[in-house]
Amino acid sequence: MKKSLAYIAICSKKKSPGIYKKILGFVNGAKKNSISSKSIIVEPRGVNGYLTYIREIALSNSNYVVIRYLPKLGFIIFLLGVLLKLSNRNLIIDVPTPMKSHIKEIMIHNRGFLSRFFNISLIYLQSFIPFLSASRVIQYADEARFFSFFINKKTILIGNGVDVESIPLRKSTLEWPSKTLNLVAVGTVAIWHGWDKILTVIKELKDENFQEFNISFKVIGDGPEVLRLKEMSRQLNITENVEFLGFLDGERLYSHYSDSHIGVGSLGWGRVGVEVASPIKSREYLAAGLPVLYSTKDVDIHEDCKISIYLQQSEDVCELKNIIKNLGQKSLSSPEKCRNFALNNLDFSTKVCKVLDGLN
Numbered sequence: 001m002k003k004s005l006a007y008i009a010i011c012s013k014k015k016s017p018g019i020y021k022k023i024l025g026f027v028n029g030a031k032k033n034s035i036s037s038k039s040i041i042v043e044p045r046g047v048n049g050y051l052t053y054i055r056e057i058a059l060s061n062s063n064y065v066v067i068r069y070l071p072k073l074g075f076i077i078f079l080l081g082v083l084l085k086l087s088n089r090n091l092i093i094d095v096p097t098p099m100k101s102h103i104k105e106i107m108i109h110n111r112g113f114l115s116r117f118f119n120i121s122l123i124y125l126q127s128f129i130p131f132l133s134a135s136r137v138i139q140y141a142d143e144a145r146f147f148s149f150f151i152n153k154k155t156i157l158i159g160n161g162v163d164v165e166s167i168p169l170r171k172s173t174l175e176w177p178s179k180t181l182n183l184v185a186v187g188t189v190a191i192w193h194g195w196d197k198i199l200t201v202i203k204e205l206k207d208e209n210f211q212e213f214n215i216s217f218k219v220i221g222d223g224p225e226v227l228r229l230k231e232m233s234r235q236l237n238i239t240e241n242v243e244f245l246g247f248l249d250g251e252r253l254y255s256h257y258s259d260s261h262i263g264v265g266s267l268g269w270g271r272v273g274v275e276v277a278s279p280i281k282s283r284e285y286l287a288a289g290l291p292v293l294y295s296t297k298d299v300d301i302h303e304d305c306k307i308s309i310y311l312q313q314s315e316d317v318c319e320l321k322n323i324i325k326n327l328g329q330k331s332l333s334s335p336e337k338c339r340n341f342a343l344n345n346l347d348f349s350t351k352v353c354k355v356l357d358g359l360n
Helices: 017-032 047-059 071-086 099-109 113-126 196-207 226-235 250-258 280-287 318-329 335-345 348-356
Strands: 004-010 036-042 064-068 090-095 136-139 155-157 180-186 214-220 242-246 262-264 292-295 308-311
Touching: 004 017, 004 047, 017 036, 017 064, 017 280, 017 348, 036 047, 047 064, 047 071, 071 090, 071 113, 099 113, 136 348, 180 250, 180 280, 196 214, 196 226, 196 318, 214 250, 226 242, 262 280, 280 292, 280 335, 308 318
Parallel strands: 004 036, 004 064, 064 090, 090 136, 136 155, 180 214, 180 262, 214 242, 262 292, 292 308
Antiparallel strands: none
């Protein structure tokens, strides 16, 4: 009998396009492995959204029920896992961010003391309990031991995937070396992306009268750091080098991949305590045929990989500045090489196999 899979999540397509694409990519990856699959994506609507999410999980008839983990519902998720197990179904919990890092994100973004206290206390109170009834737990970075008791054997550390075929290969390849280095950064503009470091480097190179090439930096996306970065670019007097384009998708987004030399990944994971990561957007860059500049060890991309440029995690921008200054003496990987790497290593068709391996 053909196996079935449902991926259930609360997600806004407009506010979280990367997550939305990831969910669809996971489902398509399962379909490529001959699994009857569907996505059930619930719009965030407060309590009503949570109730719909819970109901969809409880009533799912799929062999594999994959959910995007919500810390606020941890105890309920544990009970849902017990319910599914009693009916011989597998609950697979997709944990987007380790709890140890999620706590730091709460400290940064939750301004109210009571909100921070409640959310962090709930995470510690729940500890590893929400995951005990799951058949598998997907993690993308190392978790603290406190949240991992009794679940190590069912936890798989895996890199994020991408549906390579859904992303068009960039239509053109910019000549390099060139008079202008075109950088593009796409995603939710948040502190852990560390894109402020690029602004600092642009300013320092200007002050040093660096003339080998100019730097153009496009930031695509919305988020809590946009206003700060805009103000920073004004204060540094580099507004002619930096462009904030807001949220773009489809061809409007892909056209900027064609106009860029390098995609800028996350450069500030250390700010939220992440030591190993696998950002979705880095995978999208490579699928589109764009080399990626990133910091923090990646599960799938080796530090000496030719389709990427690795930067040690540090708040000091000296290494980043030296990397950019010396790019004129280096060749950049072709779109075909980047695309082939994504197909062979990052596509969801291979990721899904690893997640489901050994489950009934």
